[in-house]
Amino acid sequence: MDNPVGPALQLRIPEPARGHRPADPVPYISAAGEMRKPDLDEKVERIALMRKQLVRVLDDEGHAVGPWAPALDADQLRQGLRDMMTVRSFDARLLRAHRQGKISFYMQCLGEEAIACAQRRALRADDMHFPTYRQQGLLIAGGHPIVTMMNQVLSNEHDPLKGRQLPVMYSSKEHGFFSISGNLATQYVQAVGWAMASALRGDTRIASAWIGEGASAESDFHAALVFASTYQAPVILNIVNNQWAISTPEDFARGASATFADRGYGFSIPALRVDGNDYLAVYAASQWAAERARSNLGPTLLEWVTLRVGAHSTSDDPSVYRPDDEADRFPLGDPIERLRRHLTVIGAWDDERQAALQTEVDALIADAFAEADSHGSVKSGHTSSPATMFDDVYATLPRHLVEQRDRMEG
Amino acid sequence: MPAMTMIEAIRDAHAIAMERDDTVVVFGEDVEAGIVGVAVGMAAYGLRPCVEIQFADYVYPAYDQIVSEAARLRHRSAGDFTAPLTIRMPTGGGIFGGQTHSQSPEALFTHVAGLKTVVVSNPYDAKGLLLAAIEDDDPVIFLEPKRVYNGPFDGHHDRPIVPWSQHPLGEVPAGHYTIPLGQARVHRSGDDLTVLTYGTLVHVAQAAADESGIDAEIIDLRTLVPLDVDTIVASVRRTGRCLVVHEATLTSGFGAELSATVQERAFHHLEAPVTRVCGWDTPYPHAHEWSYFPGPDRVARAMREVMSA
Numbered sequence: 001m002d003n004p005v006g007p008a009l010q011l012r013i014p015e016p017a018r019g020h021r022p023a024d025p026v027p028y029i030s031a032a033g034e035m036r037k038p039d040l041d042e043k044v045e046r047i048a049l050m051r052k053q054l055v056r057v058l059d060d061e062g063h064a065v066g067p068w069a070p071a072l073d074a075d076q077l078r079q080g081l082r083d084m085m086t087v088r089s090f091d092a093r094l095l096r097a098h099r100q101g102k103i104s105f106y107m108q109c110l111g112e113e114a115i116a117c118a119q120r121r122a123l124r125a126d127d128m129h130f131p132t133y134r135q136q137g138l139l140i141a142g143g144h145p146i147v148t149m150m151n152q153v154l155s156n157e158h159d160p161l162k163g164r165q166l167p168v169m170y171s172s173k174e175h176g177f178f179s180i181s182g183n184l185a186t187q188y189v190q191a192v193g194w195a196m197a198s199a200l201r202g203d204t205r206i207a208s209a210w211i212g213e214g215a216s217a218e219s220d221f222h223a224a225l226v227f228a229s230t231y232q233a234p235v236i237l238n239i240v241n242n243q244w245a246i247s248t249p250e251d252f253a254r255g256a257s258a259t260f261a262d263r264g265y266g267f268s269i270p271a272l273r274v275d276g277n278d279y280l281a282v283y284a285a286s287q288w289a290a291e292r293a294r295s296n297l298g299p300t301l302l303e304w305v306t307l308r309v310g311a312h313s314t315s316d317d318p319s320v321y322r323p324d325d326e327a328d329r330f331p332l333g334d335p336i337e338r339l340r341r342h343l344t345v346i347g348a349w350d351d352e353r354q355a356a357l358q359t360e361v362d363a364l365i366a367d368a369f370a371e372a373d374s375h376g377s378v379k380s381g382h383t384s385s386p387a388t389m390f391d392d393v394y395a396t397l398p399r400h401l402v403e404q405r406d407r408m409e410g
Numbered sequence: 411m412p413a414m415t416m417i418e419a420i421r422d423a424h425a426i427a428m429e430r431d432d433t434v435v436v437f438g439e440d441v442e443a444g445i446v447g448v449a450v451g452m453a454a455y456g457l458r459p460c461v462e463i464q465f466a467d468y469v470y471p472a473y474d475q476i477v478s479e480a481a482r483l484r485h486r487s488a489g490d491f492t493a494p495l496t497i498r499m500p501t502g503g504g505i506f507g508g509q510t511h512s513q514s515p516e517a518l519f520t521h522v523a524g525l526k527t528v529v530v531s532n533p534y535d536a537k538g539l540l541l542a543a544i545e546d547d548d549p550v551i552f553l554e555p556k557r558v559y560n561g562p563f564d565g566h567h568d569r570p571i572v573p574w575s576q577h578p579l580g581e582v583p584a585g586h587y588t589i590p591l592g593q594a595r596v597h598r599s600g601d602d603l604t605v606l607t608y609g610t611l612v613h614v615a616q617a618a619a620d621e622s623g624i625d626a627e628i629i630d631l632r633t634l635v636p637l638d639v640d641t642i643v644a645s646v647r648r649t650g651r652c653l654v655v656h657e658a659t660l661t662s663g664f665g666a667e668l669s670a671t672v673q674e675r676a677f678h679h680l681e682a683p684v685t686r687v688c689g690w691d692t693p694y695p696h697a698h699e700w701s702y703f704p705g706p707d708r709v710a711r712a713m714r715e716v717m718s719a
Contacts, residue, residue: 179487193451223444
């Protein structure tokens with residue numbers, strides 16, 4: 001080295017850890033049943049290594065194994081399968097509606113259905129989720145009217161949000177689903193605030209915060225963990241690691257950390273890394289985190305390892321940045337197929353029932369879409385009255401908005 | 411009636427609000443994005459948070475939570491979720507605070523649909539307006555000019571401080587009262603010209619009027635959004651002249667909105683161009699604070715210009 005004061009400083013320019021078109025295996029995959037299930041109040045340092053492992057219940061043959069296997073009966077498992085298949089059929093119909101030019105935009109959750117569907121069933125109906133744009137499973141598994149969701153996506157006259165929001169930015173306090181912002185990560189710290197409020201009021205409801213792995217690089221994520229840790233808020237902190245932040249591989253946002261669950265460690269927040277394509281593991285880990293929150297044991301961070309099988313949105317073309325066979329090579333399989341195999345293994349399912357359920361679900365979605373479509377869409381000009389844009393800016397319409405509305409209406 | 415400083419009046423309003431309504435929660439101090447994000451979540455739950463930003467200069471990390479979240483939550487959810495929170499912040503200069511303890515960012519909030527913005531100038535108003543803000547169902551930005559916490563500072567920084575105990579607006583009733591948001595106050599009646607101002611500059615404008623002998627009508631706007639257009643327009647139509655005064659930087663400041671409002675609604679009554687006296691379009695300086703601050707001499711000079719135009 002010629003320079004006497006040391007080498008010229010160098011910046012690490014991130015390269016995708018799994019290659020530029022990754023189909024290499026996901027690291028740190030434990031075997032199903034391998035992970036122990038800690039007590040709810042186990043010291044955080046004793047479960048610290050779980051952030052670099054993977055909680056799994058379903059093995060390759062479809063057996064539920066190990067201490068995390070939840071006590072779900074066959075009816076509950078069949079309900080879980082039905083929830084996920086309904087979400088998948090819902091997404092498929094609305095993607096088709098986009099291709100038909102009936103809607104302006106859509107975001108599907110193909111391959112990630114188990115996470116929202118199972119967590120919704122593991123929590124109580126009056127808990128509050130602060131979701132991103134890929135948790136439609138929370139609403140569908142929670143029994144939200146499907147036609148109403150489609151009306152929102154179509155921005156038609158029956159859209160409960162009056163055409164104010166992009167498609168899929170649902171809101172339903174009644175169904176424990178906080179209004180989706182579209183600004184990344186803002187909801188994470190709000191969920192912590194909601195949970196703090198619930199505890200301040202001596203309530204029993206908990207909050208669940210949702211974020212994608214890429215958005216966990218936003219500052220609001222870290223603000224959320226500070227408050228959750230400091231006040232031991234009754235909140236579940238979900239990170240859905242679907243391998244892709246739009247076109248950026250997951251390890252860019254992760255930086256030098258080994259996993260996203262690592263992010264809990266610095267805040268002494270118990271953190272688990274969980275197979276997100278395993279309905280039973282999702283249910284069990286969600287239940288564990290919820291029980292911790294309900295027992296005043298504080299927040300839990302859950303990294304769900306899954307794969308975004310489809311495009312980021314209808315405005316994205318993933319063929320330019322990922323291989324076509326990535327889903328086939330993804331080691332955690334497909335959540336619907338895995339639960340179906342489990343139901344078959346325990347003798348609660350067969351091909352005939354599968355075919356019948358598929359037909360039933362598709363018909364339900366087709367009927368719902370026909371009804372929503374009969375109310376028109378933004379594309380056909382059947383929207384709420386433009387004058388309604390002035391409503392709800394404030395609790396009561398102030399004078400300047402009255403004047404502007406009058407001017408618009410001429 | 412007890413004499414209170416503006417600090418005591420604000421503390422009193424907090425105590426009364428928390429006593430009357432157990433959904434009111436008060437917190438703050440210097441982790442701004444987290445504070446406001448948590449407050450939005452608490453408000454969505456059904457509480458009425460009243461949070462403090464350490465200095466208005468530090469609000470920017472929380473700006474996304476204010477603009478994209480608190481301000482738009484009611485609208486984007488069609489009333490399903492709301493954010494009835496109050497965000498207090500000390501604003502303005504005059505304390506040798508340099509560029510990070512002196513800013514007046516009110517225009518960054520008045521430009522945002524869904525927010526209400528209040529700037530107080532005295533203890534009586536501070537208590538009544540803060541109680542109204544906390545009880546309001548929409549998010550309210552509540553700006554407290556730190557230079558008038560302890561007295562009606564008139565810009566003469568080289569003179570002894572006059573305490574609120576020697577000023578009628580330092581008399582603050584005990585108990586609960588509110589001042590409706592959206593109502594200006596005529597601070598000084600006059601016939602020569604109308605001064606539209608708020609915060610510390612209310613007292614500076616009064617000194618300028620007293621010292622120049624110009625019979626100015628000084629309107630303390632108190633609430634910038636919603637704006638009391640009727641009081642403004644009635645005064646300007648009567649005096650025919652209008653001077654806008656604020657401490658914030660000139661370009662795209664709230665004075666531009668006031669100036670436009672006056673010419674739209676009182677153009678045929680104007681005898682002179684609407685004129686603005688504001689902070690210069692520079693960062694707030696430390697050593698040159700009193701060259702930056704629009705003090706009584708600068709305001710009086712502008713008054714004379716408007717009168718002779």
